[in-house]
Amino acid sequence: MDKKHKIGLFGFGCVGQGLYDILEKTDFKAEIAKICVKNRQKKRSLPAECFTYDASDILEDETINLVVELIDNADEAYEIVTTALRNGKNVVTANKKMLAEHLAELLELQKTYGASLLYEGAVCGSIPIIRTLEEYYDNELLFSVSGIFNGSSNYILTKVIQENLSYETALKQAQDLGFAETDPTLDVGGFDPLYKLCIVALHAYGVVVKPTEIFNYGIQGLSPYDIQFALEKGYKLKLLASVQRISEDEVSLSVMPHFVSRGHYLYHVENEYNAAIVEAAFSSKQVFTGKGAGGHPTGSAVLSDISANRYGYKYEYRKAYAQDSTITKPFRVSQQQVQEVYLRYHDEADFELFDFIGISEKYQGTNFNYVIGTVRLKDLCQLKETLLERDIFIASTGKVVETVEKVKEEVEVLA
C-alpha cells in the first residue's frame, strides 16, 4: 500500500506545477521522476534535466508506474493515455474531452491490460462526484444526477444577473481569473459540461454515450432581454447538465441553461462554484458543492487520484459491466423527454423552427419576443447547429413534463 510511486508527468502548466510543489513539500510517498513537455523555448521553474520532450522517455520507462496526464490537447492526451494503459501503467488524467470521446475504448483497455485509469479531476473540480457515484450509489435507486458542471459560465451568469455586468465584461473577467479557456466556446457553448456529463452518466447508470448524441446548448445567445426576464421573475440563470432516469430502462441527458427560483437547491451556488445534485430513492436530494474552476480544485482531485492509486484503487465500472452480463437491464439513452422551455426570438422564422407541442405564454414586444412552451428534446437536438446561427436564446423553465400526452391534456396549443 505504501510503496513509493514513481510518476511520469505530462504537462507542466498551472495544475502540473502546483502538483509538483505539493508532492515536493509533503511526505506523500510519490515522486515525479520525469516531466514531459512540448515547448523547448518556454522558461521553466525547474532545471532542464527534470524535463524531457520525448513521450517515450516516460511511456517506455519500466520504473515509472504511474502516468499523470495534464495537457490541454485532447488528441495528444488520447495517444499518451492509451499507450500508457497498453504498457500496463496506471494513469491519472483530468482531460474530460478525451475521456468523453473515447469512453468505450478506455473501458476496454483497462479491462484488457489490467491498468487503472482515474479521472476525478475531470469532473466538477474538487467535488468527488465520480468516486461517490462509483462507490456509493451502486444500486438501482438513482433517479438523477444534475448540476452546475462548468465554473466559468456560472461565474459569468452570476455577474450578469447579480452585478449587472455585460456578458462581454463578465467573460473577460472569467478569463483574467483563469476560470475560462482561451477559446471560451468550450465553456460558454456548453461543451465542457457535456463532456463531464458523459463521464457522469457512465458512473451513474453504466451507459456509454457519445457527446455528439446529447443536446448541449450554452449561454452564448444570452441577451440583456433574457437577463431582464430573469430579474423581473426573480429567477437566476444556471447552466445545468443532467442525466435522469425517465423509465425502467431509459435515461435522458441534456445540457442547457435553466431559470431557477429561490428555493431551488442551486439558487445560492454562485461564481466559479460547481454543484452536483444526486437524487435517489430514500435519500431524497443531496447536494455536493465545491470550487469547480481554476488549477487548484483540479489539482486537489488529481492529488486524491494519485493517493488512491497508491493503494491500488481502480474504478470497477460495476454498473456498466452488470449491464453487459445482463445482471440488470441495460439503460438506453432516450430523447423522447418533453421539456418546457423559454424561447426568446427575433422574428417569426426563428419561432417556426420549433415544433412546440404546447405553448402556455407568448409575449411580443418591440424589443423582443418570447414564448414558453413544451418541446421534445429530440427536436431540440436536431436544431443544435441551427440554434447557434440565430438571434435566439433558450432556457429550461425547470418544469417537469412527463409525456407528450400529459402536455396535450394540460395545455392548449396557442401557437
Add this chain to the structure above:
Amino acid sequence: MDKKHKIGLFGFGCVGQGLYDILEKTDFKAEIAKICVKNRQKKRSLPAECFTYDASDILEDETINLVVELIDNADEAYEIVTTALRNGKNVVTANKKMLAEHLAELLELQKTYGASLLYEGAVCGSIPIIRTLEEYYDNELLFSVSGIFNGSSNYILTKVIQENLSYETALKQAQDLGFAETDPTLDVGGFDPLYKLCIVALHAYGVVVKPTEIFNYGIQGLSPYDIQFALEKGYKLKLLASVQRISEDEVSLSVMPHFVSRGHYLYHVENEYNAAIVEAAFSSKQVFTGKGAGGHPTGSAVLSDISANRYGYKYEYRKAYAQDSTITKPFRVSQQQVQEVYLRYHDEADFELFDFIGISEKYQGTNFNYVIGTVRLKDLCQLKETLLERDIFIASTGKVVETVEKVKEEVEVLA
C-alpha cells in the same frame, strides 16, 4: 461480487421496515432471512414466522453472512455487533452512540476477525461523508471537517429564528415529524452530533477519541433574548460539530451553537437538512448537503452499506493504521484552542464561572446581559456539567482565534 446475501436484521422500526420493503421490491440480490425483535406483543406487518426473539438465531446461524443492526439501545447493539464480528459476520449498523463509545474495540475486532463493519447511516443521514473521508481525502492536506450533524436541532433552530415559533413548539413539531428522539436530550443537548463527530474524526484524521473528552453544548439553554440578538445582527443559529487541525500533530474537536451570517456556507441549510463542510488544501471548501433526520435518509445509507458489502467493501482505516505504524505523525486531541463566544447570562455569578482571556463586547440590560469574549476550549469543557444548571446560553461567533497570545495582543481585557 453478486452472490446473494442472507441478512439477519435486528430491529423492525421505521428504518428496518422501510429497508425490508425496498429489498423485497427491488432485484437487490440480498434477502432478509430473519428479523430479531424484542417486543412479542407488538403487532407486526409480517407473519410471525419471519421473526425471532432470540438473538442467537441470527448470530449463530452460519448461513447468515450479514447482520444489519437497527435497534435503539446502544448497549444491546454493542452486544449484537461485537458478537457478530467475533462470529466472522459482516455488520451494517447505524448506531452512532454505540460506535462512538467503542471505536477502539470495534477497530480491533475488525482486524482480529477479518469481518467488515460499515456504518454510513450513523453519520449525517444520507450524506456519504464517511465513505468520502475514508476513500477520498486520505492525504495529509485536510484542514477541517465541520457541519450540521443533527437534523432535529437544525429544524428547531430554523423554526425559532425564521418562523418565530417558541422553542417548545418547534421541539414538539420536530418530534411529531419523527425527526427528534423521544428523549430529546440526545439531539438538543448536542450528544447525537458529538457521537457522529467522534466517528468523523476517526475517518478524517485517524484519531480515536472518547465522547466524554470533547466539549459538547446544545441548544437547550436558548432563550428569546438569544434569538432577538441573532435577528438584530442578521445571524442565523446553527449547531455545529467540528474537527480541525490546529497544528502539525493536533486536532481540536467541539460541538456548540454558532452564529452564522449571510455568506456562510451553512446559512441556507435549513430544517432537517444536514451538511458537512470539508476543507482541504487546494480544494478549498466543499459542502455536502442532504436530509439528515427521519427514517428514509438513514435507510438509504444503510442500503448503500448493504450494497457495498455485496462486493466486499470494508473500511481500511488507513489513517488510523498509518499512525500506528508511524508512517505519519499521529494526531493528538488538543483543547488548547481559543474560541470567541457569545455568553448570555443572568447574574454576575454566572459570568464569573468563565475565565475570559479577552472581552470585546459587554451588554447589560434589564432583561439580559451578554458578553462576547475569548475562552479556552479546555475551560469550557471543564464547565460542561455546570453550564446546564445555569440560566445561560453560549454560542460561538465563528471568529477564528489562533492563540492565546494573539488574543492578548488584539483585545484589551475589559472584564
